[in-house]
Amino acid sequence: MSEQAGEPSRLRTGIYDLGYRPYEGQRLGRAYAVVSLFMYSLRAIFGLGRSWVAKAFAIGLAVIALIPALVQLAIAAIAPAEFEFTRFENYFSFVGIVVVLFCALSAPEVIGRDQRHHTLALYFSRALSRSDYVTAKVAALLAGLLIVLLTPQAVLLIGNAVATEEIVDYLADNLDAIPPIVASSLVIAVMMGSLSLAIACQTPRRAWATGAVIIYFVIATALGAILIETISSSDGDYAILISPVHVLEGSVFWLFDVPPEAGSDLEAIGFGGHYYFAAAAAYSLIGLAIVYRRYWTLAV
Secondary structure (H helix, E strand, C coil), X not given: CCCCCCCCCCCCCCCCCCCCCCCCCCCCHHHXXXXXXXXHHHHHHCCCCCCHXXXXXXXXXXXXXHHHHHHHHHHHHHCCCCCCCCCHHHHHHHHHHHHHHHHXXXXXXXXXXXXXXXXXHHHHCCCCCHHHHHHHHHHHHHHHXXXXXXXHHHHHHHHHHHHCCCHHHHXXXXXXXXXXXXXXXXXXXXXXXXXXXHHHCCCCCHHHHHHHHHHHHHHXXXXXXXXXXXXCCHHHHHHHHHCHHHHHHHHHHHHHCCCCCCCCHHHHHCCCHHHHHHHHHHHHHHHHHHHHHHHHHCCC
C-alpha cells in the first residue's frame, strides 16, 4: 500500500551500524606531540617536503652564511698563516644581515601558517597546550638559527685544522674556542629568534610579518647609531643598547673575551661586555613574553 501524501515515512527511519569504533591503539602523549610539532616546524623552515621554491630561500641564505668561512679556507690553503679574513669572534659581523633575512623569512613561516589556515583550534583540541605549542615553535626557530650560525664556524674550525700541518695540535690549541662559539651562537639565536617571533605572531599575513621583522632590525640599528652621534652627553652612549646588532656584537666580543674592533662604536663607547649581554637577555625575555602572551590570549 502506498504512503499517503504528506504523511512521514516511519518505515525509512532506523539506526544503522556503520562500523565506527573508538581508537584503541597506543596514545603517545603530550611529549610526543610537542616533539612532532617541533620537527614539523623545523622541516618547514628549510622547506623540506615542499617544492624547490620553498627550499631555495632558507637553504640559499644558509649557504650564503657559509661564504666567509669558505673564503677563509681558500686563503688558508693558498697562504697559510699570512692573512686572516675572518675570526670566530667577528663572524656575526659578516653574516648579520643574512641572519636578519633568515629570521624575517622563517618566523612568519613557523608561526603564521597556522593562523592563516585556521588550524590552531585543531592543535589546541589535542594533547598540546598553548604553552606547548609556543615552546615547540620557538625551539624550532632557534634550532634553525643555530644550524645557520654553528655550521660555518664548525667548517672554519675544521678547515683551518686541515690547512695546518699538525691537525691534532691545532684542534688541541683551539678547543677553548668551542664554548664561546656555542654560547655566542645561542645568545644570537635566542635574541633574534624571540624578537622575530614576537613581531611575526601579530599578523597571519606573511608578507607583512616579513617586512615588519626587517624594518625593526634596520630601523632599531640605525636609530641607535644616530642617537649616539646626536646626543652629546655621556647618557647618549646608552642609545647603543637600542641597536640589536650592536648589542649582539658586544655580547659576542665579551663571550670571546676580546676587545671590540678598532674604530667601531663599541670601542668608542667603552661599555663593559656585560652591559650588552644583559641587554640581550632583556630583549630575549621581552620577546618570549610577547609571544607566549599572544597565544595565551588568542581566540581560535
